[in-house]
Amino acid sequence: MLKTRDDLINVRSVYGKSLGLQTKKILVCAGTGCVSSGALEIFDRLTEILKEKKVICSVTLEKEPHGTSVGMKKSGCHGFCEMGPLIRIEPQGWLYTRIQLADCEEIVERTIIAGEHMERLAYQKDGKVYKKQDDIPFYKKQTRTVLDHCGQIDATSINEYFAIGGYAALEKALFEMSPDDIVDEISESNLRGRGGGGFPTGRKWSQVKRQKEAKKYVVCNGDEGDPGAFMDRSIMEGDPHRMLEGMMIAGLACGASEGYIYVRAEYPMAVSRLKAAIEQATQYGLLGDNILGTGFSFRLHINRGAGAFVCGEGSALTASIEGKRGMPRVKPPRTVEQGLFDKPTVLNNVETYANVPLIITNGAAWYKQVGPENSPGTKAFALTGNIENTGLIEVPMGTALKEIIFDVGGGMRDGRKFKAVQIGGPSGGCLTKEHMDLPLDFDSLKKAGAMIGSGGLVVMDENTCMVEVARFFMNFTQNESCGKCVPCREGTKRMLAILERIVEGKGEEGDIDLLLELADTISSTALCGLGKSAAFPVVSTIKYFRDEYEAHIFEKRCPTGNCQKLKVIEIEAALCKGCSKCSRVCPVNAITGKVKEPFIIDQAKCIKCGACITACPFQAIMEK
Amino acid sequence: MNQTFDFTVVDGIIDGLGRKPSAIIAILQGIQEHYRYLPREVFPYLAGELGISEARIYSSATFYENFSLEPKGKFVIKVCDGTACHVRKSIPILERLRKDLGLSDKKATTEDLSFTVETVSCLGACGLAPVITVNDKVYPAMTPDKATELLKALKEEL
Ligand SMILES: Cc1cc2nc3c(=O)[nH]c(=O)nc-3n(C[C@H](O)[C@H](O)[C@H](O)COP(=O)(O)O)c2cc1C
Ligand code: SF4
Ligand code: SF4
Ligand code: SF4
Ligand code: FES
Ligand code: FES
Numbered sequence: 175m176l177k178t179r180d181d182l183i184n185v186r187s188v189y190g191k192s193l194g195l196q197t198k199k200i201l202v203c204a205g206t207g208c209v210s211s212g213a214l215e216i217f218d219r220l221t222e223i224l225k226e227k228k229v230i231c232s233v234t235l236e237k238e239p240h241g242t243s244v245g246m247k248k249s250g251c252h253g254f255c256e257m258g259p260l261i262r263i264e265p266q267g268w269l270y271t272r273i274q275l276a277d278c279e280e281i282v283e284r285t286i287i288a289g290e291h292m293e294r295l296a297y298q299k300d301g302k303v304y305k306k307q308d309d310i311p312f313y314k315k316q317t318r319t320v321l322d323h324c325g326q327i328d329a330t331s332i333n334e335y336f337a338i339g340g341y342a343a344l345e346k347a348l349f350e351m352s353p354d355d356i357v358d359e360i361s362e363s364n365l366r367g368r369g370g371g372g373f374p375t376g377r378k379w380s381q382v383k384r385q386k387e388a389k390k391y392v393v394c395n396g397d398e399g400d401p402g403a404f405m406d407r408s409i410m411e412g413d414p415h416r417m418l419e420g421m422m423i424a425g426l427a428c429g430a431s432e433g434y435i436y437v438r439a440e441y442p443m444a445v446s447r448l449k450a451a452i453e454q455a456t457q458y459g460l461l462g463d464n465i466l467g468t469g470f471s472f473r474l475h476i477n478r479g480a481g482a483f484v485c486g487e488g489s490a491l492t493a494s495i496e497g498k499r500g501m502p503r504v505k506p507p508r509t510v511e512q513g514l515f516d517k518p519t520v521l522n523n524v525e526t527y528a529n530v531p532l533i534i535t536n537g538a539a540w541y542k543q544v545g546p547e548n549s550p551g552t553k554a555f556a557l558t559g560n561i562e563n564t565g566l567i568e569v570p571m572g573t574a575l576k577e578i579i580f581d582v583g584g585g586m587r588d589g590r591k592f593k594a595v596q597i598g599g600p601s602g603g604c605l606t607k608e609h610m611d612l613p614l615d616f617d618s619l620k621k622a623g624a625m626i627g628s629g630g631l632v633v634m635d636e637n638t639c640m641v642e643v644a645r646f647f648m649n650f651t652q653n654e655s656c657g658k659c660v661p662c663r664e665g666t667k668r669m670l671a672i673l674e675r676i677v678e679g680k681g682e683e684g685d686i687d688l689l690l691e692l693a694d695t696i697s698s699t700a701l702c703g704l705g706k707s708a709a710f711p712v713v714s715t716i717k718y719f720r721d722e723y724e725a726h727i728f729e730k731r732c733p734t735g736n737c738q739k740l741k742v743i744e745i746e747a748a749l750c751k752g753c754s755k756c757s758r759v760c761p762v763n764a765i766t767g768k769v770k771e772p773f774i775i776d777q778a779k780c781i782k783c784g785a786c787i788t789a790c791p792f793q794a795i796m797e798k
Numbered sequence: 799m800n801q802t803f804d805f806t807v808v809d810g811i812i813d814g815l816g817r818k819p820s821a822i823i824a825i826l827q828g829i830q831e832h833y834r835y836l837p838r839e840v841f842p843y844l845a846g847e848l849g850i851s852e853a854r855i856y857s858s859a860t861f862y863e864n865f866s867l868e869p870k871g872k873f874v875i876k877v878c879d880g881t882a883c884h885v886r887k888s889i890p891i892l893e894r895l896r897k898d899l900g901l902s903d904k905k906a907t908t909e910d911l912s913f914t915v916e917t918v919s920c921l922g923a924c925g926l927a928p929v930i931t932v933n934d935k936v937y938p939a940m941t942p943d944k945a946t947e948l949l950k951a952l953k954e955e956l
Contacts, residue, residue: 207923210936255925401880401920439827439864440921442934480823480862483919497822499861515820558882558924565925599881632881646884650919656861 175459178467179349182341185458189337192235196245198286199264204329205251205411206404206443208258212275214248216259219278221246227282235333244286247334250324250412253566254312257297262307262325269307270295299584312563315581317544317552320528321568324412329447332454335415341460343531347423348468351534356427357383360530363538364550369395369486369523370598370627370703372549372616375530378520381510382428385518392425392433393495393514393521397479397486399438400599401650403630405554406524408566410437410444413528414451418474420527422460423534424520425472433472434514436491438479448476483654487702488513488521490656501656502702525554525629545571549615553626559595559633560587572613575605579633590635594718598627600647600654601707603714604640623714625707639736640719641726645673647711655704662705665696669712678739681727686716741782742798747772749794756786756795803839807832812847819850822858826865834874835866871907871914873952878929880920888928892917894942895930898949912956913949 176182202208202217224231224244231244245264252260257271263285270281270292277295284290297304304310307325318324328334335341347356361376382390394417398406409417421433437445452474455461463471477495484490485500492514494500513519529551533541542550549571555578558564562584569578579585579592586592594604597614603624605612612622619625634643652666669692672685693709700706716723725731732740745756745765750772757765757773764780767773775786775795787795811828815821825844830836836859845852859865877883877892895901895915899908907914923929926938930945937948 206921206936207926207938210923210926210929210938253925255923258926398922399919401884402882402924403920404922404924407922440918444922477824478827480827481864481918482862494823495820497820497858499857501861556882556924558927559885564882564927596881630881632885634885638885646881 176466179345182345182466186336188237189235189333192239193337195239195242197242199245199247201247201249201262203252203258203260204248207255208260211259213259215275216273217248219275223279223282235331247328248330250329251408251566252325256564267306267308269297271297311584312582316567317570318568319552321554324408329412330450332415340415341419343534344419344422347426347534348466353427359538360533363533363541365529365533366549366616367523368525375526378510379427382518382520387518389517390428390430391514391517391519392421392430393519394421394435394527395491395521395523396435396437399483399486400628400630402558402632403556403628405556405566405629407441407444409524409528411447414448416531417524417527418451418455420530422472423530426470428520431471433474434477434495436477436479436495439481445476445478484656484704501658546615548617553629555629555631557583557631560635561633562587572615574611574613576610586635593634593636593638596632598625599630600650601710602627603710604718606718637734639732639734640715640722642677642736644712644715645677648673651708659701661696661699665692666708668692676726677737679730685727686723738782743775743780743782744796744798745773745775746794746796749792751792755789759785759789805843808840817847819848822855826859830865834870835868869911871912873932874914876916876918876931878921879917882924883928886927890942891928891940891945894945898946
C-alpha cells in the first residue's frame with residue numbers, strides 16, 4: 175500500500191532496478207490476435223524450456239531479484255497481428271513472426287542462450303530479412319507514442335508499468351498542480367477527442383469542472399463500435415494502466431470521485447485486463463480513498479455493453495450504464511451538465527485518456543511538436559482491406575494518406591490498383607486518388623467531406639464495387655438504428671431497400687436522386703450522430719463513383735463484376751455436349767434442352783448460384 | 799411458472815453485482831452466461847428483488863442484441879461480418895456453417911440445442927480476418943472448409 179509520494183517514487187525505483195536486471199527479455203504478444211493463434215501456449219512452452227535448460231527466468235517482476243534473469247512477458251498488441259504469434263527479443267529488439275510451438279526449443283537454445291539470430295523466423299519482404307522490429311517498413315514510418323508500451327512491457331503487470339515511470343503523471347498532477355493547472359495544460363495542448371468528433375478535451379473538462387454539483391463522474395467510452403477498428407481494444411488490453419491514469423487525472427481535474435468504463439461485449443479480454451489493472455491499482459492504494467495521503471478519492475467500475483452500436487453515443491452510453499435501454503436523448507442538457515445519473519460527466523474516448531499522462535508528464539509544448547497546430551499529437555488507425563500490411567498503426571496527425579497506404583501499409587495487395595479508402599467506418603466517407611496528399615487530421619478531413627471517425631481505414635482496390643460498399647454500411651447502420659426517431663428508422667430502411675435493388679440489377683431511373691434526397695432529410699432531422707451520419711458513405715460514393723451507380727442502374731452491369739445478381743451465367747453452345755448434368759443440379763430448373771444438343775439457361779429464372787458451372791464436365795458454362 | 803426453477807444461481811449473481819436497478823444489465827449478462835439465455839422465470843423474480851417493473855426489465859432485455867429469450871446451443875458460433883472480415887469474404891463461411899447445420903438467418907439454433915450460428919460486427923481481431931468465435935474463443939483466418947473441419951471437431955465434444 176502506497177501512502178505517500180515517497181512510497182510511489184520508491185516503488186518506481188525498486189521495480190525500475192529490477193527491470194534493469196533483466197538483461198534479456200522475451201516479450202510474447204498476448205493481444206487477442208496472437209492469443210487466438212496460440213501465443214499463450216507459446217509463452218508457457220518457452221518458460222518450460224528455459225527452466226528445463228536451467229536458464230534463470232522470471233515470469234513476474236520481482237521486488238528484490240537475486241541477480242540477472244531472462245524476463246518472460248505477455249505484451250500488448252504490436253499491431254502486426256497478421257504475422258502473429260509474434261515475439262520480441264530484448265535487448266536486440268529482434269522480432270520473430272509466426273512462431274509455432276515447435277520453434278520454442280530452438281529459440282531458447284540459439285537465440286537466448288547462444289545469442290544468435292534466427293533468420294527463418296524474421297520478417298522478410300522482397301528478399302530482404304529484417305532483424306529488428308524498428309527496421310521493418312511497417313514500423314519505421316510510424317510514430318508510436320500512445321501505443322509505445324504495447325509490445326514493449328508486460329501488459330498484465332502494474333509493477334512493470336511502475337518500472338518505466340508509470341503513474342508519474344498522476345503524481346505530478348496530485349502534488350505539483352492544481353485542478354486549474356491540469357485543465358489549463360490539457361487545453362493548452364489542444365488535445366482533441368479521439369472518439370470521432372474531435373471536440374477539444376480541455377474545454378470539455380473545464381465545463382465539467384465549472385459545475386457546482388458535489389457529485390460528478392468520469393466515463394470512458396470503450397464501446398468501439400466501428401466494425402473493422404480495434405485501436406481502443408489494443409490500449410485497453412495492452413496498456414490498461416495508462417488509460418486508468420488518464421481517467422484518474424480527469425477525476426482530479428474536474429472534481430469527480432467515481433468513474434465508469436464502458437467496454438463492448440465483444441472484448442472479453444479487454445474487460446479482464448482492465449479488471450486486473452483496477453485491482454492492482456486498488457491494492458497499491460492508487461484507487462480508493464485518500465490517495466497517497468492527498469485527500470483525493472477515486473473509484474472505478476467496469477460496465478460491459480450488450481451488443482448495441484448506438485451505445486457508443488454519449489447519452490445512450492450513460493443510459494446503458496444506468497441499466498436502461500441505450501437510446502440517445504435530446505440535447506441540451508448536455509453530458510457535461512447532466513450526464514450519468516443526471517450528474518455532470520466527463521465522457522472521453524479510450525485513446526483520449528491514454529494521451530493525458532503524456533501531456534501532463536511532458537507538458538503541452540512538448541505534445542504540440544507533433545502534428546498540426548489545431549490537431550496535435552498522433553492518431554492510431556486500424557488499417558485493413560486490400561492492402562499489403564494490415565494492422566494497427568500510429569502516425570502523427572496530419573500524415574498524408576499516401577504515406578499511410580504506401581509507406582506504412584506497403585501498397586496494394588497482389589499488385590492491384592488503388593481505388594478508394596473508406597475512413598471512419600459506417601459514419602464516414604471515402605477518399606480517392608485525388609486525396610493522396612490530403613493530411614489526415616480533423617479539419618482537413620472535414621473540408622474534404624469525410625471524417626476521422628474512430629480511425630478505421632479500409633483500403634479498397636480496383637475490384638471493389640463501391641455500390642456494394644455503400645450497401646454494406648447502410649445495412650449495418652439500419653440494423654443498429656435504435657428506432658427512436660422516424661427519419662433515421664424509416665429513412666435508413668428506405669435507403670437500404672433502394673441500394674439492395676440497385677445491386678440486384680433492379681435499379682430505376684431516379685434512384686440516385688432519391689438516395690440523395692433521403693440522405694439530406696435524414697442528416698438534417700435525425701436526433702443523434704448515428705442518424706445524422708448514416709448516409710455519408712452513400713453520399714460520398716455517389717459523389718466520387720456516380721458512374722458505377724449508373725452502370726448498375728441503366729446497364730444492369732457491375733463494372734467490377736462483384737455483384738452476384740448482376741452476373742450472367744451462360745452456356746457456350748459450341749462447347750456444350752448436351753449431357754444434361756447442369757440441368758439436374760440447377761436448384762431452380764432454369765436449364766433446359768434436348769440431350770446431345772446444346773442446353774440453354776433461362777436468364778429470368780437463373781439465381782446465379784454457380785452450381786451448373788462446377789457441374790459441367792466440359793467447362794461449357796461461363797460467368798460473364 | 800416452472801415451480802422447480804432454482805433461484806439460488808440468480809441470487810448469487812445479484813449478490814455479486816448489487817441489488818440495485820442500475821445493475822440490471824450486468825445481472826442479465828450474468829444470468830445469460832449461466833443459462834446461455836434468459837429464462838422467462840427470472841423476470842418476475844428480478845422485478846421483485848430489484849424493485850422495478852417487469853416491463854422495464856423486458857424493455858432492457860429486448861433492446862440489446864446479445865440477450866436471447868430463446869435457449870441457445872451448447873456451442874455459440876459467431877461469424878464476424880465487420881468491414882475487415884466482410885472484404886475478406888466472411889459470408890461464404892457463414893453460408894457454409896448454416897448449410898452444414900441446416901440453419902438459416904431465421905433459424906439460428908439447431909433442434910438439439912447443440913449449435914447456434916449468428917453474426918457479429920467486429921471482434922477486434924481484424925488483422926486476422928475473417929474471424930469467427932466459438933463460445934468466445936477466437937478462430938483466425940477462416941475459410942469455409944476450415945469451418946466444416948471445426949464443426950466436425952466440435953461435434954466430437956458434444
Ligand atoms: C452512433 C455513435 C457511435 C459512437 N461510438 C463511439 C465509440 O464507439 N467510441 C467512442 O469513443 N466514441 C463514440 N462516439 C462518439 C461519442 O459520442 C463521444 O463523442 C466520444 O466518446 C467523446 O469522447 P472524445 O471527446 O474523447 O472523443 C459515437 C457517437 C455516435 C453518434
Ligand atoms: S438518429 Fe437513429 S440511432 Fe439516433 S436516436 Fe434517432 S433512431 Fe436512434
Ligand atoms: S447458375 Fe444456378 S440457377 Fe443459374 S442456371 Fe446455373 S445452376 Fe441454375
Ligand atoms: S453440363 Fe455442360 S455439356 Fe452438359 S449439358 Fe450442361 S452445359 Fe452442356
Ligand atoms: S495481437 Fe499480436 S500483434 Fe496484434
Ligand atoms: S471486422 Fe472482423 S474482427 Fe474486425
